[in-house]
Amino acid sequence: MAEYEPKIIAFVCNWCTYAGADLTGTSRIHYAPNVRVVRLPCTGRIDFMLILQAFGQGADGVIVSGCHPGDCHYTAGNFHARRRWMLFRRLLDFVGVDMRRVTFSWVSAAEGAKWAELVNSVVADVRKLGPYEEFPQRLGGPGQKPIEVA
Amino acid sequence: MRFGFFPGCSQEGSSREYQESLREVASRLGIELAEIPDWNCCGATAAHTLNHRLALALPARTLALAEQAGLDEVVVPCSACYNRLAGTRHELLHDEALRQQITDIIEMNWHGATRILNVLEWLNRVAGELPGHVSAPFGHRVACYYGCYLTRPKALAACRRIEDPIEMDELVRAVGAEPIRWAYKVECCGAGLSVSRTESVARLSERIVSDAVERGAEAIVVACPMCHTNLDLRRDAILAAAPPGGRSRLASIPVLYISQVIGLAMGVSPRPLGLHRHHVPVRLSAAPPSVAPVAPGEGEE
Amino acid sequence: MSAPVKHADGTAGLAEAVAAATGESVFNCYQCGKCTAGCPLAEEMDLAPNQVLRLLQLGQPGMDEEVLGSLSIWLCLTCEQCSTRCPQEVDIPKITDWLRQESQRRGVANKKAKAILAFHKSFLDTIRRGGRLHEVGLITTFKLRTWRLFQDVLVAPKLLARGKLSILPHRIEGHAGVKRIFERCEAEPANPAHKGDQA
Amino acid sequence: MPRIGVFICHCGENIGATVDCAAVAQAAGRLPGVVHAVDYKYMCSDPGQSLIKEAIREKRLTGVVVGACSPRMHEPTFRRACAEAGLNPFLCEMANLREHCSWVHEKGEVTTQKAIDLVRMLVEKVKRNRPLTPIRVPITKRALVLGGGIAGIQAALDIANAGHKVVLVERDPSIGGHMAQLSETFPTLDCSQCILTPRMVEVAQHPNITLYTYSELESLDGFIGNFRATIRKKARSVDESLCTGCGACIQKCAQKKIPSEFNAGLGRRTAIYVPFPQAVPNKPVIDRARCTYYKSGRCKLCEKACPTKAIRFDQEDELVTIDVGAVVVATGYDVKPTSFFPEYGYGEYKDVITGLQFERLASASGPTLGEIRRPSDNEVPKKIVFIACAGSRDPAKGIHYCSKICCMYTAKHAMLYSHKVHDGQAYVFYMDIRAGGKMYEEFVRRAVEEDHVRYVRGRVSRIYQKDGKLIVKGVDTLLNSRPVEVEADLVVLATAMTAQPDAEELAQKLKVSYDGDKFLNEAHPKLRPVEMNTAGIFVAGACQAPKDIPETVAQASGAASKVAGMFSRDELSREPVVAVVNRQPPPVWSTCVGCFLCETACAYQAIEREEIRGRDGSLIRTIAKVNESVCQGCGTCVALCRSKSIDLQGYTNEQVYAELLAL
Numbered sequence A: 001m002a003e004y005e006p007k008i009i010a011f012v013c014n015w016c017t018y019a020g021a022d023l024t025g026t027s028r029i030h031y032a033p034n035v036r037v038v039r040l041p042c043t044g045r046i047d048f049m050l051i052l053q054a055f056g057q058g059a060d061g062v063i064v065s066g067c068h069p070g071d072c073h074y075t076a077g078n079f080h081a082r083r084r085w086m087l088f089r090r091l092l093d094f095v096g097v098d099m100r101r102v103t104f105s106w107v108s109a110a111e112g113a114k115w116a117e118l119v120n121s122v123v124a125d126v127r128k129l130g131p132y133e134e135f136p137q138r139l140g141g142p143g144q145k146p147i148e149v150a
Numbered sequence B: 001m002r003f004g005f006f007p008g009c010s011q012e013g014s015s016r017e018y019q020e021s022l023r024e025v026a027s028r029l030g031i032e033l034a035e036i037p038d039w040n041c042c043g044a045t046a047a048h049t050l051n052h053r054l055a056l057a058l059p060a061r062t063l064a065l066a067e068q069a070g071l072d073e074v075v076v077p078c079s080a081c082y083n084r085l086a087g088t089r090h091e092l093l094h095d096e097a098l099r100q101q102i103t104d105i106i107e108m109n110w111h112g113a114t115r116i117l118n119v120l121e122w123l124n125r126v127a128g129e130l131p132g133h134v135s136a137p138f139g140h141r142v143a144c145y146y147g148c149y150l151t152r153p154k155a156l157a158a159c160r161r162i163e164d165p166i167e168m169d170e171l172v173r174a175v176g177a178e179p180i181r182w183a184y185k186v187e188c189c190g191a192g193l194s195v196s197r198t199e200s201v202a203r204l205s206e207r208i209v210s211d212a213v214e215r216g217a218e219a220i221v222v223a224c225p226m227c228h229t230n231l232d233l234r235r236d237a238i239l240a241a242a243p244p245g246g247r248s249r250l251a252s253i254p255v256l257y258i259s260q261v262i263g264l265a266m267g268v269s270p271r272p273l274g275l276h277r278h279h280v281p282v283r284l285s286a287a288p289p290s291v292a293p294v295a296p297g298e299g300e301e
Numbered sequence C: 001m002s003a004p005v006k007h008a009d010g011t012a013g014l015a016e017a018v019a020a021a022t023g024e025s026v027f028n029c030y031q032c033g034k035c036t037a038g039c040p041l042a043e044e045m046d047l048a049p050n051q052v053l054r055l056l057q058l059g060q061p062g063m064d065e066e067v068l069g070s071l072s073i074w075l076c077l078t079c080e081q082c083s084t085r086c087p088q089e090v091d092i093p094k095i096t097d098w099l100r101q102e103s104q105r106r107g108v109a110n111k112k113a114k115a116i117l118a119f120h121k122s123f124l125d126t127i128r129r130g131g132r133l134h135e136v137g138l139i140t141t142f143k144l145r146t147w148r149l150f151q152d153v154l155v156a157p158k159l160l161a162r163g164k165l166s167i168l169p170h171r172i173e174g175h176a177g178v179k180r181i182f183e184r185c186e187a188e189p190a191n192p193a194h195k196g197d198q199a
Numbered sequence D: 001m002p003r004i005g006v007f008i009c010h011c012g013e014n015i016g017a018t019v020d021c022a023a024v025a026q027a028a029g030r031l032p033g034v035v036h037a038v039d040y041k042y043m044c045s046d047p048g049q050s051l052i053k054e055a056i057r058e059k060r061l062t063g064v065v066v067g068a069c070s071p072r073m074h075e076p077t078f079r080r081a082c083a084e085a086g087l088n089p090f091l092c093e094m095a096n097l098r099e100h101c102s103w104v105h106e107k108g109e110v111t112t113q114k115a116i117d118l119v120r121m122l123v124e125k126v127k128r129n130r131p132l133t134p135i136r137v138p139i140t141k142r143a144l145v146l147g148g149g150i151a152g153i154q155a156a157l158d159i160a161n162a163g164h165k166v167v168l169v170e171r172d173p174s175i176g177g178h179m180a181q182l183s184e185t186f187p188t189l190d191c192s193q194c195i196l197t198p199r200m201v202e203v204a205q206h207p208n209i210t211l212y213t214y215s216e217l218e219s220l221d222g223f224i225g226n227f228r229a230t231i232r233k234k235a236r237s238v239d240e241s242l243c244t245g246c247g248a249c250i251q252k253c254a255q256k257k258i259p260s261e262f263n264a265g266l267g268r269r270t271a272i273y274v275p276f277p278q279a280v281p282n283k284p285v286i287d288r289a290r291c292t293y294y295k296s297g298r299c300k301l302c303e304k305a306c307p308t309k310a311i312r313f314d315q316e317d318e319l320v321t322i323d324v325g326a327v328v329v330a331t332g333y334d335v336k337p338t339s340f341f342p343e344y345g346y347g348e349y350k351d352v353i354t355g356l357q358f359e360r361l362a363s364a365s366g367p368t369l370g371e372i373r374r375p376s377d378n379e380v381p382k383k384i385v386f387i388a389c390a391g392s393r394d395p396a397k398g399i400h401y402c403s404k405i406c407c408m409y410t411a412k413h414a415m416l417y418s419h420k421v422h423d424g425q426a427y428v429f430y431m432d433i434r435a436g437g438k439m440y441e442e443f444v445r446r447a448v449e450e451d452h453v454r455y456v457r458g459r460v461s462r463i464y465q466k467d468g469k470l471i472v473k474g475v476d477t478l479l480n481s482r483p484v485e486v487e488a489d490l491v492v493l494a495t496a497m498t499a500q501p502d503a504e505e506l507a508q509k510l511k512v513s514y515d516g517d518k519f520l521n522e523a524h525p526k527l528r529p530v531e532m533n534t535a536g537i538f539v540a541g542a543c544q545a546p547k548d549i550p551e552t553v554a555q556a557s558g559a560a561s562k563v564a565g566m567f568s569r570d571e572l573s574r575e576p577v578v579a580v581v582n583r584q585p586p587p588v589w590s591t592c593v594g595c596f597l598c599e600t601a602c603a604y605q606a607i608e609r610e611e612i613r614g615r616d617g618s619l620i621r622t623i624a625k626v627n628e629s630v631c632q633g634c635g636t637c638v639a640l641c642r643s644k645s646i647d648l649q650g651y652t653n654e655q656v657y658a659e660l661l662a663l
């Protein structure tokens, strides 16, 4: 594998980070094309299984990004998210996910440049880590059915 | 009833009347005071000032000895010693690493089993016994002086109302005295600077004595040897610090330990209470209070 | 704890050392002055309590030294009036305790504090020897240290006459243990948590 | 089988120059379920939209993906186009090929590949979209206003003047709130009652306003547009319809020494009383806790005095239920009493008073008829000390925040004092002077420059009484921290403005959120300052945070305009992005296990409990149910539900996982 291109999946909220990434576009700031964005109403909507599924689907890295705490469109949504991220960390760690491959961040609707930096740095970091082969294999490889939740 | 007892150094010496009177009152109430075996000095302000670790280790040794002796509660009459012992206990109980460090230094185990009682806490605890013993109510207007270490710091919470404590007032009232409302209950008397900066102590103590006198107190009541030394033994310095006109009024007001007031009310004669040891002579007529007692904390209405 | 503060020349400031050793941040002080207004000795101090904190907050060249060399830190009675009323719960006496020890360690204690220091040292000497305070011994050592031969001479006879002074020191049984406590406490640097050393 | 149409836009050169749009369309055409895929220069143009509409009709499309700009730009455009062609608008999704692709990457294969991926994700998602209908909620066009201070009065009048019905509920016997107690108001020094009382009368006479004084909210059920409020009308012991307000009963009342709340304890009132002469309604109530008759069973002097036989000793509390569409909360604030301050004497010095008490001393309608006289001996104080930040900005003992208005009212007090006592001297001990507002700084400067109020920068350590004087011990930190001692005749504490003592209880009744200090929370501090997180409930005045009258009134009018805006329609309509709890045929009913984790997750109280009962009426199970008019669609509940029983329409688990699986 001469040119390894990491595959990054980003879960972003509609109000802040999605809009921030729009601003990156309107500002014509270029960044690595490795990222695929999944738009959600709020980071509160993101759950642990979604992140696992992303890895199961062959992602080498995952970004989770929403509004800054306190600026959430939904008053409390990202506070819940923040608390849950702590839990996610532990759970993901427990399941054996390489935590260097999950990046939690805040990008507001005004932070176009920050979005580009975030993507670039995650891509660079994950590139260094190499393809995440162990994980998808453990789950039976890409393309499998959504993980059933207990 | 039996309580542990930590007399503290000054009560072996310059303030021995405090210990004498306390023991007298206790024995009349049928309370045994069991001295902590081989206790040592708490280090007072000196250790505090010069070496923080020493300021914890010295009291810790005594705390550990009390625990070894199986004492659940120890009465500490001197409020400065109380501050050091209770403060050390508080600090060590809230810092595991520090406790380890200090127990290593003193070569003793310590778990914090023994509670430290200041003299007011203890007296109020046994105050229920008092009425039956009061034979000569102490019918005088008195200024209850608490000083610093009985009310502060908040963490030790020796008194409920930090700016205007009433625990001593309640005690003297129980033995027939009338506590006055005054402004210097908790102002510092100069404490540990008594020897090294007598002038400062005189200046601070002068305000205390003046206010007590101006508001018609016949005596000042204290619960700490340091306060007593500064207000009684240093009276000449206090007079020197007073404005020339007002000196004579300040000269005669005596300073009594709370235990002496209670002892007198119980009909104990002056000598066993150590009254003869005071610098300012204690000459109080047996007149009943002229005004009906006012509960501290009540408004003027 | 507060963010580290560096001096212009890159050395660590005293504020940082205070925080490391005592857990108290001088930056919590918002200079209301309530501590000074209630301090019994503020009038005699060369720096008011809030000014000590202010100098530490600014940490400009020379300010830390001014604090360590001040008389104020020796005058403080640890009466806790200031900390009791401080709206920001700054524990001034705790900070002062540490500053005194640091001032001694650096050998910059204010000259006018000599008597106070001598008293404290004499006090500890008697405990070191016997485990308990011996007042005659204390006064004697103190006199020797300060050459204040005449002061308090007036008081001593009064005490003697009233049976309040014991001439012979009391020695507790565990006095050897107490001595060892002194040795251990004095062996290690008095302010172990202090990291920022100045040139 | 899904029949998806994909439409790739070039946006002129914007997308077309970087992404090979034709290749994207071709690749999309090969995706399973895609029956139509084209690219076009400007999709949002009329011909572009027609392209989509025609395809929907001709190809009987069941879903549309437009690969173009950001959905935040044109999603409404394309959804409308779909709807016009007869396709449910929620079956249209957009892939963001411009902002997220062509504008941020280099021209080339990789970028085109990304565009294809993005389209594929949305194709997989749209296959699982369900037709949705916007949510419609009917509105009861009557507002409930809680609290009759200036905030409640303003809101009620604004809503009523917009032509809607208002029910105003005030806890006290009269409306007016704190403003009625004030003397003159900064920064203009106009008389508080002169500007307030006409408004109070207007409230009483307004045909659209129903006023319930001496009443409190008992409970509130329902949701936006459809609340049901139960109000407890406390027994006044006076028949309002008979009472003429003549005052004969008050004259005769046997109890005359009750501290008057209106005069902040400085004056006295009777047991049957109106709080102040300009009260609205100007009809008395009997304070049963203080009345001789209720205590001892004898007296009734008032009854004998009443010419209209209006006294009703046996009157009982009454519960009234009303339907309302919106609620404005305007319950105001409280101030810390002097007994709160240990170092200032635990409230034991009569001549240490609060700012509110000073207002009463300075007010022409107050106990001293506007003369500044101290409470202890009625003397005119020659030296007066004002202490700012008393209890505010004091995390150790008081509250951590700044009460915001006290710098201004302290300057006002010092000024009023100087105007009234010409040979007096006013001191203000302060830490900072916070005078941000139109003409506010000028106002404070006037106090210093013209009235020579002496401002001392430092906090007071202690106050004690000596020889009839109050010794105020402070320090001036601007003067090398020199001690400053003032022998004052009267001390006024600018005590902290706090939330009402029962604010928490009220918030729980209303299911709205509040902060650590019990002030009610607005939905967003900048952009939704008068709404609360529970839809249909609005907030105004000092119950939300300390504020002065201008700000209070502005917020009240803001809340009123929100209500009026809501009432201008007959129905509410919203995007159906809301959570739903699944329902399955019996015996399963739903996979919800009733753990109500979702309930704790939801910041909007949108989760309700639904009881499932068998035919015999026996309870089978309690499961969660989402109130779709309240749900905001954040999805937090979905992420928390362990049994995956609750899902978010428009972003269902199935849809999101499908997006992932497309990768």
Ligand SMILES: Cc1cc2nc3c(=O)[nH]c(=O)nc-3n(C[C@H](O)[C@H](O)[C@H](O)COP(=O)(O)OP(=O)(O)OC[C@H]3O[C@@H](n4cnc5c(N)ncnc54)[C@H](O)[C@@H]3O)c2cc1C
Residues within 6 Å of the ligand: D146, D147, D148, D149, D150, D151, D152, D169, D170, D171, D172, D175, D176, D177, D178, D179, D182, D184, D185, D186, D187, D215, D216, D217, D330, D331, D332, D333, D334, D335, D355, D356, D357, D359, D405, D409, D412, D500, D506, D540, D541, D542, D543, D547, D548, D549, D550, D552
């Ligand atoms: C000493 C002082 C001086 C001031 N001077 C000025 C000034 O000069 N200029 C200025 O602009 N501002 C001044 N203010 C501020 C001013 O008082 C407030 O901005 C204003 O009163 C806030 O109005 P409000 O309606 O929000 O609250 P409030 O006036 O407190 O009214 C709230 C009303 O709601 C009622 N209520 C409470 N709970 C309930 C319930 N559960 N159910 C029903 N009713 C309830 C209360 O009885 C009250 O009538 C001053 C404040 C103080 C303390």
Ligand SMILES: Cc1cc2nc3c(=O)[nH]c(=O)nc-3n(C[C@H](O)[C@H](O)[C@H](O)COP(=O)(O)OP(=O)(O)OC[C@H]3O[C@@H](n4cnc5c(N)ncnc54)[C@H](O)[C@@H]3O)c2cc1C
Residues within 6 Å of the ligand: D526
């Ligand atoms: C340095 C700075 C930092 C700030 N930081 C904050 C902060 O952190 N938080 C905060 O809450 N606030 C902050 N503010 C304040 C904030 O900017 C203002 O409160 C807010 O922008 C005011 O909005 P506005 O719509 O009233 O006025 P503006 O933003 O000035 O908008 C007025 C608009 O009207 C247009 N206009 C002007 N005249 C005419 C005319 N005759 N006809 C037609 N159009 C006209 C102007 O072009 C402009 O678009 C800050 C302000 C500054 C200066």
Ligand code: SF4
Residues within 6 Å of the ligand: C028, C029, C030, C031, C032, C033, C034, C035, C036, C049, C050, C053, C082, C085, C086, C087, C088, C089, C090, C092
């Ligand atoms: S009282 Fe506290 S906050 Fe105020 S100046 Fe002193 S230390 Fe600073």
Ligand code: SF4
Residues within 6 Å of the ligand: C035, C038, C039, C040, C041, C042, C049, C075, C076, C077, C078, C079, C080, C081, C082, C083, C092, C093
């Ligand atoms: S502890 Fe020290 S600084 Fe604080 S009030 Fe007492 S003497 Fe002053």
Ligand code: SF4
Residues within 6 Å of the ligand: D009, D010, D011, D012, D014, D041, D042, D043, D044, D045, D068, D069, D070, D073, D074, D098
């Ligand atoms: S739909 Fe969007 S991308 Fe296409 S032409 Fe219009 S603005 Fe440009």
Ligand code: SF4
Residues within 6 Å of the ligand: D252, D253, D254, D255, D271, D272, D286, D290, D291, D292, D293, D294, D298, D299, D300, D301, D302, D303
């Ligand atoms: S019955 Fe009550 S309200 Fe009436 S006059 Fe008597 S005390 Fe006053």
Ligand code: SF4
Residues within 6 Å of the ligand: D238, D242, D243, D244, D245, D246, D247, D248, D249, D250, D283, D284, D305, D306, D307, D308, D309, D310, D311
């Ligand atoms: S006397 Fe009767 S009519 Fe007059 S105010 Fe009283 S209750 Fe009303």
Ligand code: SF4
Residues within 6 Å of the ligand: D388, D389, D390, D392, D393, D401, D402, D403, D404, D405, D406, D407, D408, D432, D433, D434, D494
């Ligand atoms: S408004 Fe002024 S007086 Fe009031 S708390 Fe804020 S700074 Fe203090």
Ligand code: SF4
Residues within 6 Å of the ligand: D581, D591, D592, D593, D594, D595, D596, D597, D598, D599, D623, D624, D640, D641, D642, D643, D644, D645, D646
């Ligand atoms: S979290 Fe899920 S299972 Fe629990 S109550 Fe809510 S919908 Fe039901």
Ligand code: SF4
Residues within 6 Å of the ligand: D578, D579, D601, D602, D603, D604, D605, D606, D607, D626, D630, D631, D632, D633, D634, D635, D636, D637, D638, D648
């Ligand atoms: S989607 Fe958000 S607002 Fe709706 S019920 Fe769930 S948590 Fe509440």
